[in-house]
Amino acid sequence: MQLFPKVATTVLLAVMCIPALAQKIKLVDGDLSPIRDQKKINMEFTYDHLSVGKDNESDYVRKKTDEYNKKEAGKGDTWAKAWKDDRPTRFEPKFDSLFNENGDISVGDFPDAKYTMIFHTTFMEPGFNVGIARKNAYIDAEVQIVETGNKSKVVAKISIDNAPGRMMGFDFDTGMRIMEAYAVSGKKLAKFMGK
Template sequence: MQLIPKVAAVLLLSVLCLPAAAQKIKLVDGDPAVLKDQKELNVEFTYDHLSVGKDSEEDYVQKKTAEYNKKEPGKGDTWAKAWVADRASRYEPKFDELFNDNGDIKAGSFPNAKYTLIFHTTFIEPGFNVGVARKNSYIDAEVLIVETANKGKTLAKISVDNAPGRMMGFDFDTGMRITESYAVAGKKLAKFLGK
């Protein structure tokens, strides 16, 4: 009986002590200085060709939906709807909120702004929390700064790698962990563009 709590404690400590990959934001091409003196920045989010863990998004959603439906009929269908709905209801608003809290330019839905930031999520690691063990979420993205009136004209391209969703405690909900990844990405990107 004494062995189980000790094993659980060792597992928990080993997961918590894993080195976390640091987020990297890097200018790939162009010059984001065009944003200097701008008051508003239109932000759009895209999710085309998204990979989730080791799968394509389509395969991941099919697998998780079937897994949850097997445990409880309808649960997987509800989860699949939330997987998509969380983008507009959780991830994107949190990104904008933290971007605005940490930068000099107001980001959000501003279709009349001179420039648009396109945040294209390319990878999501949803992580997990099963009580005695957990893994943080993280996202990778490609960021384009374009002219709003001519979105084919890219003025700057930035890579965002390993934006972590580090939460301690009761983050059993996948969406909660991923929301934190978008919050971190928004905060760090605002600081990067403000340099």
């Protein structure tokens, strides 16, 4: 009987530590000092050559659409539309919101800003939650900070690996789990850039 509380405590502590260790943000090239005195940065999101799970994005979307349409006519088409629509309506606003709450620089639609941040998502793991089993979502991304007037002039490159979309409870919706990965990315990146 005494063994159970010790094992349960050990397992709980191990699970709590995983998210803290998982995400990595690294300055790959350049220098963040030029942007530190800026009040706002223009924001762009790109998804070119995106991998999803073990597939490229187009294969993943085709497979999922077919799978859902076989279960219920039209369900796959609705899912495929939501897959794309979630980017501008959920993921990107959530990133912007958490970045702005956790840093001294505001990001958003600021075409007159001196610098632009390009957040390029390279990988998504959508995860799943089927009640009795679950897998957390996560994303990988490459971030470039460029001069707005000359985007070939790169000020800094940052990599984001394993940004977790981990939620407690009823995150049965794929978009909800992935949105949390963007929230974590925004929050952690703002703090990283503020160092």
